[in-house]
Amino acid sequence: MKKVLVLFSLLLLVSVFALGATYRIGLSLSTLNNPFFVTLRDGALDMAGKLGVEVIVADAQDNPAKQLSDIEDFIQQRLDLIIINPTDSDAIVTAVEEANDAGIPVITVDRASNGGKVVCHIASDNVAGGRMAGEFVAKLLGGKGKVVELEGIVGTSAARDRGKGFEEAIAKYPGIKLVAKQTANFNRAEGLIVMENILQAHPDIDAVFAQNDEMALGAIEAIKAAGLLGKIYVVGFDAIDDAVEAVKKGEMAATIAQQPYKMGELAVLKAFEYLTTGSIYIPVDLKLVVNE
Incomplete structure (x- = not known):
């Protein structure tokens, strides 16, 4: 599949250079204060370099008003996508x-828009990822225990979908109780503070599911400070470097791996493809059917 995408992009590149065309693409990110989105940006910029297009990056700093202003600026600049x-x-x-x-055509990445016309959305299956985390927690606890969920930014599709998958998974186990669910806005510092407060009310919890690794790492610091490291399982989401290291050290039980670099690459590739051909090509794996 990767070879097909690379070959396709090279063919597009040749055709666009033959026409003497160049494209300017805006990339509006929710925040660059999170390693996940830094990696996504890097993937986008690297693909832009390969394709010979310009990508202009704007950091919304987790502020919807700033993001709107950034995108309005992109519109004023008459960017291509x-x-x-x-x-x-x-x-x-x-x-x-x-x-x-x-x-101006729009592509969304990682998190969806709840309205407007989008030509393509690129994301992991967050419901499936949340479900994977829930099943793993249930297995760790033997189907019985008290769990806490740290929620991301309320209103984002990622928070909604990861929570949905996790809660659907643990709902199959009557012995597992979700004793607290609070937002920490996908932020490490807030994860620490929220976890400290939760531990005051629920010092006997068995596991924590954080909807991203930044909150999970903050929660671990609170758990350490309470002298409960090793007694509470923590599962994160994103597999950023710090989280993978925490898993290796035994501080975090697991993290659900996404591929932000590939998301960034794919977003720019699909943008380039749409601008070049007016359509989005989504290959589906073939299956050989034979008489067994």
């Missing part, structure tokens, strides 16, 4: 609709 990683799936709708009105 805008890739958006929304801070909030509802709040971003206005920005998407403004781009639609200006005739």
Whole structure:
């Protein structure tokens, strides 16, 4: 599959250079204060370099108002396409609709928009990832125990979908009780504070599912400070470097791996493809059927 995508992109590159065309693409990220989105940006910029297109990056700093302003600036610059990683799936709708009105195509990445026209959405299956985390926690606990969920930014599709998958999974185990669910906004410092407060009310919990690794790492610091390291399982989401290291050290039980670099690469590749051909090509694996 990777060879097919590379070959396809090279063919597109040859055709565009033959026409003498260049594209300017806006990349609006929810935050660059999270290693996950830094890696996503790097993948996007590296693919842009391979394709000979310009990608202009804007950091919304987890502020929906700033993200709207950034995208309006992209629209004023008459960029060819805008890739958006929304801070909030509802709040971003206005920005998407403004781009639609200006005739600028939009691609969303990692988090979806709850409105407006988007030509392509690139993301992991967050429901499946949440479900994977829930099943793993249930296995660790033998189907019985008290668990806590640290929620991401309320209103984002990632938070909604990861929570849905996790809660669906643990709901199959009557012996598992979700005793607390609080938002820490995908932020490590907030994860620490929220976890400290939860431990005051529920010092006897058995496991924590954090909807991203930044919150999970903050939770681990609170657990350490309470002298409970090794007594509470922590599962994160994203597999950022610090989380993988925490898993290796035995501080974190697991993290659900995504591929942010590939997301960034794919977002720019699909943007380039759409601008070049007016369509999005999504290959589906073939299957050989034979008489057994």
